[in-house]
Structures are given as C-alpha cells and as structure tokens.
Amino acid sequence: MSTQPIRNLRSRRSGGHSLYFAVSGLTVLAIFGLWWIASYFEWVNPLFLPSPTEVWSAFMDIVQNGYKGSTLIGHIEASMRRILIAMVLVFVTAVPLGIICGRSRIVRAIFDPIIEFYRPLPPLAYYSLLVLWFGIEDMSKIILLFLSGFAPMFIAVVYSVRRIPPDRINGARSLGAKGFRLYAFVVFPSCLPDLLTGFRTAVGVTYATLVAAEMVAAISGIGWMSLDASKYLRSDIIYAVIIIMGIIAILIDSGIRLFIRRLSPWIEH
Template identity: 60%
Template sequence: MNEQLRKSIITKIISLITIIFTLILWMVSTKLKWIDPVFLPSPQSLWKTFLDLCHNGYKDSSLGLHIMQSMYRLLVALLLAFVTAVPLGIVCGMNSYILAIFEPFIEFYRPLPPLAYYTLLVLWLGIDNSSKIALLYLSAFAPLFLATLSSVKQVPKDRIHAALSLGAKRMNVLFSIIFPSCLPDIITGLRTATGVAYSTLVAAEMVAATSGIGWMVLDASKYLRSDVVFVGIFIMGGIAILLDGVIRLYQRKQFTWVGKE
C-alpha cells in the first residue's frame, strides 16, 4: 500500500469517527435534555419529521415538489450562467477592449450581497420564478466568468502562435486549443458558482414563494418548527454534496492530471 492511499484511508476513518462521535453526543445531549428540543431536536424526532414530510409534505405540497422547484430554479440559473459567462469570459480573455466594456459592471455587482439587489429584480421581473432564477444567475455568473477569464489569460501564447503558424484559423484555435486548455478551470469555476448560487437559494425563495426547500426552511422558522428547519438543512446539505460530488467525479474522470504532482 503506497503512502498516499494509506493517508487517504486514515483521513476517511478519522472523518467517520468524528461523525459517529458527534451523532452520539447529539443523541446523549438531547436524551438527557441538556439542550431545549426547540433549539436542538433529537435525531429520532428529526427522522420522524422526515418520514412525515415524505408522506404528508409541507403546506399542501409534497417534499419532492419542494426539492424539484428549488432544483429547477438552481439548474436553470446555472445553465444560463454557463452558456453566457463561459463564452464572454473567453472573448474578454482574448480581447482586452471587450473586457474593458464588461469588467466595470461585473466588478461592481460581484461583491454586493444578493439581497441588496433582489428587490430590484422583483420590481423588474415580478414575484414569480423569473426574479428568483435571475438572482441565482447573477450569483453564479461572476465566479464562472472570472474563472474562465483567468484561465484564458494563462493559456501559453506559444501554443497559439504555433497553431497559427501551421495555418490554423482563429476559430480552430478557439475550439481546439483555448477552450480545451481552459476546461479544467471552467469546471472548477462551475463548482464555485454552484456553491455560491446554492447558498443564495434561500434568499431567492424569500419573496412570494410557496414552494422550494429554501422556502420550507424559512417558513418553518417563523413557527419555531426547528425539526422541519433541521430536516430542510440536512436535505439541502445532502443535495449540495451530491451536486458537488457529480462535478468532482467528472473532473477526476476527464482531467486525471489535475492536482497531480
């Protein structure tokens, strides 16, 4: 067994022991009532709440519908961000004059908290899914654009010049050299964009929503339904891990050299 594999196994065992210890401590603390159940429900009560949500749903909508509504808003926003931020990032990386047009606007809104401009999106686009998707889109656009832009600028110039000197057209250079060279960084940018957009999901479902896992958590908190809040948080965390895991799996399969020394 090589050193890297042994270290990986040990770290996974440590993580598993940590999770088991935390779960035992949680069960003991709630069993002995060290903490008020309103603030920290027991794992058993959360499991019962989860089963109840699976069977009866929440506020006349099934749990699956809440999850599907949230995923629809998130995935549509990510798709729109990918098909706009990546081409624009490539073009801006290749042409500093075009970058000068878009960079001030992107750098202005990028550090703003999403709720700072969400009210404007509601005024412009209404209270339905359009404003929510727009908010998630804007939160995902900037990190994806910046990752693409940075990657384009790091493509070796001699690789491009060599292709041009051999008679390649600029479109061939774009699709055969620049885009493949940038793809690992673009996927990394997509991971970041997914995390940022996912963390904005609750804010996107705050206004005039009646479905969505983020809305469910927010609505339950108004009635001190901490059990529903915790179940919603665990569901959101599980979905986030799943989404990130899919992207990481694609990275490992397609770019085996990334991260290797």
C-alpha cells in the same frame, strides 16, 4: 516497461482515500453523538436544538405526508429546476464572454466594472429590484441565482484564459488555426480544467443563494420550506431541511468532482 510504479501509486491513492473516508465517517458520527448528548441532557433549549429523534420524525412526516400541499420530491424538484436553469444560463454566457474577455483587454475593461461592482453585494440587496422588474414568479428567482453564479464562473474563465502560454497560441496559429478553430480547439480545451473548477464554485455559490431566491412569494422549494418552518418555530423541520440540503449539496459537488476527474485525471481534486 514495468507497471509496478503505477500499481504502487494506485495502491497509495486507494489507501489514502480509505483513510480519508474513515476519518470523515468518524467525524460525522462524533458530531451526531455530541448532538444527541447535548439534546438528551438539554444543554440547549429543545426549541433551538431538537433531538435527533425529533428531527428524524419530522423528516419521516415530510417524506410520507409532504409539506404544505407538496411532496418532498416536489419541493426538491422545484429548487433543482431553478438552479439547473440558472446554471445552464451561467455556462452558456459566462464561458464565451470570459474567453473573449480573457483574450481582449478592451472587452474585459467593459465588463469588469459591472461584475466587480455587483459581485460582492449580498443577493438580498438587489433581490427587491429583481422582483419589481421581473415579478414574483420563478423568473426573478432564476435571475438571482444566475447573477450569483455568473461572477465566479466569469472570473475563473478569464483567469484561466489569461494564463494560457503564448507559445501554445502562437504554435497553433503557425499551424493554421485561427478564428473559431483557435478558440474551439486550443483556447477552450486549455482552460477546461479551470473552467470546470470555476463551475463547481459557481454551483456552490448559487446553491447557497437558494434560500434568498425562495424567500419572496414562493410556495415550493427546499429553501422555502426552511424559511416557512421558521415562522412557526418548527426547529425540527428546519434541521431536517438543512440536513436534506446538505446531502443534496454533497451529491451535486461529488458528481461535479467525478466529472472533473474524468476529464483531467492528472489533477487532484
């Protein structure tokens, strides 16, 4: 069998990826160029738009001296620890519950009203309650991150399970699969691509809630750094922290996308 069509496909994909990264790189350069021009000619008050040089100086100062008694790595580690714990809890609860709800209308009827009620609420709307119930330590922050990521993950799993072809389930049952084996070897693998895509979405939502989670009684974390710098009108630090957060988000999302491609290479992500 000739491998020429496969090689042509890989060549087209490689060329498409190269063009994609080239255009993305030019877009980033254009944004930084416009930023530099706007700050140089002071089109915007420097208090609100510091120059790239000032932001770089603030970043280097944080790298060398830390911020408010903790190193930059320490702040990043604090935030990543909270997100990691929250996402582990999201995965071990939303996945099995979503699979059960996807297979059972009765169970889904129990949980749907609860999730659909709190899902559209802004995190700050109920964060004060979490602080009252669980205190001002990391517990309330982790629970807030957990709740923000649980709903999109749960919905993705339920949707994926419900779209599994009935013939696949019936065929597995005719071959003797039932109970735990049916869920572990048929249902779970069938919804795995959608599950991982839902996990990617949940991570993004949770990461976006990070600043809200670190607003109350926090003394560490990259979200808290941005909030604390705003109290002193240190826009250079705010911009530096935002860029750091954006780079971390891109790295996390790229890692998840790579993992998804390894598990389901036939799907474009």
